[in-house]
Amino acid sequence: MKSTNQALLVLMLATFGSALIRFQCSQLVVERLDPLVNPGMLPSTHVHQIVGGNSFNATMDPKKDMPAEDFSNYWTAVLYFRAKNGTFKRVPQTSQISGATAGITVYYMQDALYDTAQKSKVTAFKPGFRMFIGDVNARSKAEVTKYRQLTYTCMENTGTREPETLNFPQKPCKAGIMVNQRFPTCWDGKNLDSPDHMAHMAYPESGTFESGGPCPASHPVRTAQVLFEVVWDTSKFNNKADWPADGSQPFVWSFGDATGYANHADYVFGWKGDALQKILDTACVVNCAGAKTQNTAAMNKCAQKAVVNENIDGWLTELPGGHEVQYGPAPRAVKYVA
Template sequence: MRLKSLTALALAAPASALLRFGCSQLVVERLDPLVNPGLNPSPHLHQIIGGNAFNLTMDAASGDIAERATCTTCQFSEDFSNYWTAVLFFRARNGTYYRVPQIPNVGFSGQTGGMTVYYMQDGLANYQQTSKVTAFKTGFRMLIGEASYRNKAQSNRFRQITYTCLKDPGTRFPESMDFPKVPCPAGIMANVRFPTCWDGKNLDSPDHMAHMSYPETGTFESGGPCPASHPVRVPQLMYETIWDTAAFNAQELWPEDGSQPFVWSMDDTTGFGSHGDYMFGWKGDSLQRAMDSPCYVNCPTLKTQAIAEMNKCAVPNTVDENYDGWLKALPGAPRSMTGMKA
């Protein structure tokens, strides 16, 4: 259903913007300059996309990300923001782990891993995207989700962090809040949607969430109003990451009890700990101009780059640790986990 909505949006020539674009992989490593600035390595592994100003600290005092970056892995070359999530692993019956590769979304063939990023003014049912929103400001950052959550009651705090079991690359529903319980032929899509109401004052908050809020009533999709405490409507930021789980779908590879074998890098086998981090880094007023323009995928107000150029941008891995091949434990896990049985 969502894919049909996206197609309709493309054909309807929206009055305002819905940005959907790909970003290749920048780096995979145990750094988290939002939650654990200066800590090398951070507790669990992340996969990061965006501008090459990404580093260990990235505190506000270090200046505008867009001014420090020299390249970006994103299609829109004025977007030097950084976006990241945890990393998905497959756990074999013998307790060893293998990092699940990422594959490009529909429309971004040739992209090296990474994610698809959305900035939306309205829910997809409003093909014209007519609402006016205020773009994020220089220095803005936020987090959604909680890495330590392990059950639905906890994760209900976050309304729109979900998974889609892909029957084919175009599958977009149904969505679940926990990991799919059956093999997914075309992979698992992890969806992360951020709140859309800002307090209008703070670029960040101690928990990286309090300066943001969900609508007071209803949802972003239904056009619910922002609460008085967070009156400024901002774009809905959304990530789609496709994990290529097809190579691990044979039933004889799954645990003998039939339970699903995938685990997030923070040792979450439930899926309820999914989370996403964001540091704004658009050049000048480029995002606001885009939000005020009739943009969809191709945007006349933004500069774009070829996928080959996106794939060239990278930063060196600063954590001396192996993430590939069969691992005895998750990166950062206590060695006592070595040899743990599925």
């Protein structure tokens, strides 16, 4: 097993206040693999973009594939543009760090993002821990609101952070679409996983993580807030003359959701030893004790060759895996044929 301690994600590490960790993870691979929801399936049901440790594979056995040197893996579905003629094109990403290759910006927070004090005590995840957030079958607002804070921001410029919506923006976004995925922050303290990859985690009894509400008795251990930020460069597809003839917004997730309500994400913990806990317990800015950093060029070198041999780029006549475009909440599906 190749050690990825020095050659995977990190970390142009930028921290704010006391151990609010924010770092850019460059893209490891884009393919149809999902060891959390579809373990062992080659290919998995839909295309994902993955960042993190290069031990990523179709099974991710925590006893075999997560050595102490490794780091976490983070992944989301991929966004596609659907043109008026029914063809699809993968939407590229932009990075919040100059020179970084696509990927995800990841936060670990003790308190709300805007609370620079970050004084709360939180517990780091344990080896073998994994979790999932969202519902790939959600097609209505009612179905997605139970997950709290899976959102989209139509960016006017690179600094735009609001307003946030639960569905895809319905207008062209000058600087792209930012997708936010905030994971639950209360752990049952026992299980590293659960059959649905969610039951071992819960939200605070009241409000969201930012509200500071207490964890429920069933899930008493307060963990860090894990937040993914992904910026999709939709600016290349802002000509409404190329949008579907019925005027509907043109973006669709790789599994066919055209509403945006099925926003979801996966997380597999893999920090070295107690490095994450030490960082979360330490007041630090930029350089945190126990955190090793690397420059952008080194970060970009960490890539993995796809094991699924299929065309996911170019102009496609259908989404990889043959998924139909689905609208909601009414049960309506359209399978385009160019």
